[in-house]
Amino acid sequence: MAVKRDKDDTWRVQVDRKGIPRTRRGGFATKEEAELFERDYLAQHRTTYEQAMDDRSLKELIESWFIYHGINLADGERRRRALLQMATDLKNPVASQLTAEQFLKYRYVKTFEGDAVCFKTFNNLQGYLVAVFNKLKKLKVITYHSPICDIDFFKIQERQLSYLSRSQIDELLDSIKIHSQNLSTWWVTQICLRTGARWSEAEKLTRKQLRDGRITFEFTKSKKTRTVPLDPAFFHALDQFAGHMNPDDRLFKNCIGAFRRAAKHTDIKFPRGQSTHILRHSFASHFVMNGGNILSLQKILGHADISMTMRYAHLAPDHLKDAVKLNPLAAAA
Structure with a gap:
């Protein structure tokens, strides 16, 4: 990243940071204009940059969620175990880099192959993971929006609740x-x-x-x-x-x-x-x-x-x- 003066007395900006689209822009009349462009560009892509720099694993985020919020839930420990098992099944990726495609492939395996779980059970598990990302973002522990939160849940046919005569x-x-x-x-x-x-x-x-x-x-x-x-x-x-x-x-x-x-x-x-x-x-x-x-x-x-x-x-x-x-x-x- 640099703001430099060219031979024709105009100013040029080059942004080259991990996680941010590279850009090079010249022709600024003053250094102040070039620096303003640089600040605006970085602010525009700040979330993407911070997401790329956040190398915490999914299990680390789950443990943070449990300490900051899950411990207050009546079923917090049960959720924690279920979430950690999901992280293990997903091979504990870097949480900020977990993609919707990765999760959808995992969902297919869990609901259609081997000892498959029912749709309602998986919807519960998906809901737990979505809640982790949403709560940590609300608490400012993470700054990015996880694509997992945009995945639709399975649509389940509503049935009457069973009861005994x-x-x-x-x-x-x-x-x-x-x-x-x-x-x-x-x-x-x-x-x-x-x-x-x-x-x-x-x-x-x-x-x-x-x-x-x-x-x-x-x-x-x-x-x-x-x-x-x-x-x-x-x-x-x-x-x-x-x-x-x-x-x-x-x-x-x-x-x-x-x-x-x-x-x-x-x-x-x-x-x-x-x-x-x-x-x-x-x-x-x-x-x-x-x-x-x-x-x-x-x-x-x-x-x-x-x-x-x-x-x-x-x-x-x-x-x-x-x-x-x-x-x-x-x-x-």
């Missing part, structure tokens, strides 16, 4: 009573069905979280506590089960394995990856079908975004009932 719930509870020797399994299943709790939230309950006929869930996915009332008879039985435990004592043993083994003794076909989460869907679905309010359901489930809760709206008894009265053939019926 009352007869299936009875079948499941009976199987737990017969086939599970872990007493915690029955109680945790009941709590999930009665409150819409996630399995981990119910399984890790402590004595102090039971009070005045209600359960207060802590360490939730949203990191906000929420309180849900229980049927008085069930709460009394649960309170008796807890007995004289200390406030911080866990009520239940780990029992997800026992639940899955008991579930295998039923005729219920559980959706892939939803052996326990279907209990939460079942609570929400029956809540709405029985006339429950969507806004109340949002608070009970702890959804930060109402759009998550609206997935159950179609189950409401009066959902879009005007379609019957206001369709073009209604008058002729």
Whole structure:
């Protein structure tokens, strides 16, 4: 890079930096004009230059993201492991040089070859990586825009969420009573069905979280506590089960394995990856079908975004009932 005076008393600029398109421009009347052009040119290509000079690997950026942001997420450690595995699969490239084409080839391999993952699972992984680049750019840790953030996600056909009928719930509870020797399994299943709790939230309950006929869930996915009332008879039985435990004592043993083994003794076909989460869907679905309010359901489930809760709206008894009265053939019926 240089600003030089030519023999005809005009000034010439030459920019030759790594990561910036080379240019040579002459004919400037004064040195100040040449220097102004140089500054403007460098500013115009500053991001490209900084991107080229950022030689941190993808794993290094992931670790930075975890320290600066991921550690604050309820599932931050799980995301970190998934992201590091992606970096390994991609052969840990220099993050600033990772191209859309590289990532798309990796996506094809992960979803169409060998032990392929489903589109929804890969969309989640892609979303984690996009979030890393976006968050680090917002924090000014990186200055460039990654092309990964411009890649469209797989379009997935929306399906209704699965839930258990009352007869299936009875079948499941009976199987737990017969086939599970872990007493915690029955109680945790009941709590999930009665409150819409996630399995981990119910399984890790402590004595102090039971009070005045209600359960207060802590360490939730949203990191906000929420309180849900229980049927008085069930709460009394649960309170008796807890007995004289200390406030911080866990009520239940780990029992997800026992639940899955008991579930295998039923005729219920559980959706892939939803052996326990279907209990939460079942609570929400029956809540709405029985006339429950969507806004109340949002608070009970702890959804930060109402759009998550609206997935159950179609189950409401009066959902879009005007379609019957206001369709073009209604008058002729």
